[in-house]
Amino acid sequence: MKEAHDRQKSYADRRKKELEFAVGDLVYLKMAMLRGPNRSISGTKLSPRYMGPVRVLDVVGLVAYRLELPDSMQTFHKVFHVSMLKKCLHKDDQVVTEVPSDLTPSMVEARPLSVLDHRVRVIRRKKV
Numbered sequence: 001m002k003e004a005h006d007r008q009k010s011y012a013d014r015r016k017k018e019l020e021f022a023v024g025d026l027v028y029l030k031m032a033m034l035r036g037p038n039r040s041i042s043g044t045k046l047s048p049r050y051m052g053p054v055r056v057l058d059v060v061g062l063v064a065y066r067l068e069l070p071d072s073m074q075t076f077h078k079v080f081h082v083s084m085l086k087k088c089l090h091k092d093d094q095v096v097t098e099v100p101s102d103l104t105p106s107m108v109e110a111r112p113l114s115v116l117d118h119r120v121r122v123i124r125r126k127k128v
Contacts, residue, residue: 019082021065026053026088029067029080053088 021027028050058066063082121128 019085019087021056021059021082021085021087023056023058025056027056027065027067028052028086028088029054030084030086050086 029052031047031049031051054070055068056065057068057078060066060079064079065082065085066079069076069078
């Protein structure tokens with residue numbers, strides 16, 4: 001039993017990430033727990049996995065954080081476990097809000113210079 005426990009613990013420890021957030025940090029909140037039959041957010045395949053960024057208001061415990069939630073989520077509890085959070089890596093002032101005026105579609109146009117090699121394959125009496 002002890003050997004199996006140690007093996008499983010070593011597997012879990014390899015994947016474990018030590019996350020700590022300070023008051024005022026921006027984080028993303030995982031949407032998995034907000035989905036379900038009795039929740040206001042529907043869970044489709046292409047729906048976003050995280051919402052936010054939201055600001056950390058308070059550190060409640062070693063692994064619990066109180067977040068500043070938007071008005072649409074006033075019915076939810078405001079304290080979340082660290083496993084439900086993901087660090088927001090960009091700052092608000094570093095986000096590009098609009099496309100630069102000197103960027104034109106002709107700048108990213110790709111044209112082949114020459115054909116280096118070709119191959120003809122016969123598939124069911126058709127040459128491709």
